[in-house]
Amino acid sequence: xxxxxxxxxxxxxxxxxxxxxxxxxxxxxxxxxxxxxxxxxxxxxxxxxxxxxxxxxxxxxxxxxxxxxxxxxxxxxxxxxxxxxxxxxxxxxxxxxxxxxxxxxxxxxxxxxxxxxxxxxxxxxxxxxxxxxxxxxxxxxxxxxxxxxxxxxxxxxxxxxxxxxxxxxxxxxxxxxxxxxxxxxxxxxxxxxxxxxxxxxxxxxxxxxxxxxxxxxxxxxxxxxxxxxxxxxxxxxxxxxxxxxxxxxxxxxxxxxxxxxxxxxxxxxxxxxxxxxxxxxxxxxxxxxxxxxxxxxxxxxxxxxxxxxxxxxxxxxxxxxxxxxxxxxxxxxxx
Amino acid sequence: xxxxxxxxxxxxxxxxxxxxxxxxxxxxxxxxxxxxxxxxxxxxxxxxxxxxxxxxxxxxxxxxxxxxxxxxxxxxxxxxxxxxxxxxxxxxxxxxxxxxxxxxxxxxxxxxxxxxxxxxxxxxxxxxxxxxxxxxxxxxxxxxxxxxxxxxxxxxxxxxxxxxxxxxxxxxxxxxxxxxxxxxxxxxxxxxxxxxxxxxxxxxxxxxxxxxxxxxxxxxxxxxxxxxxxxxxxxxxxxxxxxxxxxxxxxxxxxxxxxxxxxxxxxxxxxxxxxxxxxxxxxxxxxxxxxxxxxxxxx
Numbered sequence: 283x284x285x286x287x288x289x290x291x292x293x294x295x296x297x298x299x300x301x302x303x304x305x306x307x308x309x310x311x312x313x314x315x316x317x318x319x320x321x322x323x324x325x326x327x328x329x330x331x332x333x334x335x336x337x338x339x340x341x342x343x344x345x346x347x348x349x350x351x352x353x354x355x356x357x358x359x360x361x362x363x364x365x366x367x368x369x370x371x372x373x374x375x376x377x378x379x380x381x382x383x384x385x386x387x388x389x390x391x392x393x394x395x396x397x398x399x400x401x402x403x404x405x406x407x408x409x410x411x412x413x414x415x416x417x418x419x420x421x422x423x424x425x426x427x428x429x430x431x432x433x434x435x436x437x438x439x440x441x442x443x444x445x446x447x448x449x450x451x452x453x454x455x456x457x458x459x460x461x462x463x464x465x466x467x468x469x470x471x472x473x474x475x476x477x478x479x480x481x482x483x484x485x486x487x488x489x490x491x492x493x494x495x496x497x498x499x500x501x502x503x504x505x506x507x508x509x510x511x512x513x514x515x516x517x518x519x520x521x522x523x524x525x526x527x528x529x530x531x532x533x534x535x536x537x538x539x540x541x542x543x544x545x546x547x548x549x550x551x552x553x554x555x556x557x558x559x560x561x562x563x564x565x566x567x568x569x570x571x572x573x574x575x576x577x578x579x580x581x582x583x584x585x586x587x588x589x590x591x592x593x594x595x596x597x598x599x600x601x602x603x604x605x606x607x608x609x610x611x612x613x614x615x616x617x
Numbered sequence: 618x619x620x621x622x623x624x625x626x627x628x629x630x631x632x633x634x635x636x637x638x639x640x641x642x643x644x645x646x647x648x649x650x651x652x653x654x655x656x657x658x659x660x661x662x663x664x665x666x667x668x669x670x671x672x673x674x675x676x677x678x679x680x681x682x683x684x685x686x687x688x689x690x691x692x693x694x695x696x697x698x699x700x701x702x703x704x705x706x707x708x709x710x711x712x713x714x715x716x717x718x719x720x721x722x723x724x725x726x727x728x729x730x731x732x733x734x735x736x737x738x739x740x741x742x743x744x745x746x747x748x749x750x751x752x753x754x755x756x757x758x759x760x761x762x763x764x765x766x767x768x769x770x771x772x773x774x775x776x777x778x779x780x781x782x783x784x785x786x787x788x789x790x791x792x793x794x795x796x797x798x799x800x801x802x803x804x805x806x807x808x809x810x811x812x813x814x815x816x817x818x819x820x821x822x823x824x825x826x827x828x829x830x831x832x833x834x835x836x837x838x839x840x841x842x843x844x845x846x847x848x849x850x851x852x853x854x855x856x857x858x859x860x861x862x863x864x865x866x867x868x869x870x871x872x873x874x875x876x877x878x879x880x881x882x883x884x885x886x887x888x889x890x891x892x893x894x895x896x897x898x899x900x901x902x903x904x905x906x907x908x909x910x911x912x913x914x915x916x
Contacts, residue, residue, distance in 0.1 A: 297756070297759075300752065300756050301756055301759065301760070304753070304756050304757070304760070305760070308765070308768075308769075309768075312768065312769060312772035312773075313772050313773060415650075416650070419650075419897070419900055419901060419904065420897060422900060423844060423848075423893055423896040423897035423900050424893055424896075425848055425851060425852070425855075425868075425889065425892050425893060425896070427852065427855050427868075427871070428871065428889035428890075428892060428893060431871070431875060431878065431885055431889065432889070434878070435878055435879050435882055435885075439878060439879035440879060551759065552761075554761065555760075555761020555762065555763050555764050556761070556763055558761075558763055558764060558767070558856070559763075559852055559855065559856070562855075562856060563875075570764075573764050573767075574767070574856060577764070577767050577768050577771045577858065578771060578857070578858070580771060580772060585764070585768050588761075588764065589760055589761060589764055589765065589768075592760070592761045592764070593756075593759045593760050593761075596759045596760075597759055
């Protein structure tokens, strides 16, 4: 197991180098000149050239990449051409909000989706199956920005039960920083009021985020469970007279879970970039909103920073999934 | 030219194909969800083709402004109400079907085309070509596609064509992986070896002998992707990077309407429902087609 883990981790190095190269290439190949934009409409040629020199954009591409790559390693992720703030600082400030949203949404999706998919498969072609299939296909088709607007309209504007947007009221002090997750930090500080407030702000964005992974996990779980139910060992267990409950929970569930695990890993990474829309609707101060603002002003470095962060997190989460897979299934380890 | 040159063989091949089609159509009809999906998609195509000549206020599509009728609630005269410019929301939503379908089809076709070329080359040549192309595709899959598409669209500038190009650029890796796998499976088959022995070139073998045999998984993936492509176009419009007004694109209609909630909720509700319905229809249809065309998924 240790050798398997070490090999997987070493294999990450070329992937991350490749990621940085690809992101750099995309950023440089795009049309549009951020320097001219940042210098403003009245800038002279000389001022534009000065700004380009300041950001190292006048040098040949390989040199630029070398600066970029060494910067990444030493903690210099460049700075925003507009705000002049270092990108890494900004990322540290915005990433916890996105992670909190994604983690809560994923937990909700897993906790509801796995039983729902299992139920649909066990009651195949009967009403629980039909309901879960139609609802999950509908949930996948629901644009999350529209769902977000509907939730805002109904629960925040009309009923006034939950806040419209944001992460924490500006008039109150957030709990001291420990993990960056406001729900955990407020519990850590022993402040039930702050916990309630954080939860109220989190509720709508988390629900809007969780719906499509929930639907995907349900569908995946249904499909894999159906596959497992047709295996010979399930037939054997039936023939031995084991109860349905024992067969489902002890044998089928575990085997069906392992394929679903892969989907969960993929979805987690996908959600990190996919929260952009929810963050825009709910004004949630995460990296998606940060990236959107940078994209609109064609600010290279923040966009590259966000893309790389999400890429690395994606790879890391899938590594964890691979390792879990190795723990669950010994066959994988010795391949 | 081809293997089934004799009249008899050709007739039996045609008969077999017709029988396959009939069987597929029967299986498709068995699932009422697929029929609902088909109905929605047909409705969308009708709206896309004939919409502009059917709507009650065609002048609004081109950006006609009518300040006397701003923000009227839904009524008989304005089924979906009117927006901040006094335009009929029903007219705009129907006109939006053409934009959404056109861009969805364009994204999926461009993505499938690029992905098929990359995947076919990687699968057929193998070795270094395969390594390099597939590693790029893998890396592409780890990057957040929505953010990438947004960045490319912003750099290219607003507009329908640029939005389509930006999304298609992030769309090909899935097809590349699919086609590569299918090509690898097919290239060792006897009919390919025969073609090689007869001296057919690589391009001819891929086009005439391999691609026709792997077309059905590609079609299934395209139909499953259509809904998601429409959703992505609408997302870019919603963020304000994609199609700009006065083009009546559903996402950008929604993004403007957002500023007028909750009082004028109908300006947001109907474009949003249109996006949902379109995506839902294509997803239902895609699911149905997959069950029919992909024997592995059939249970």
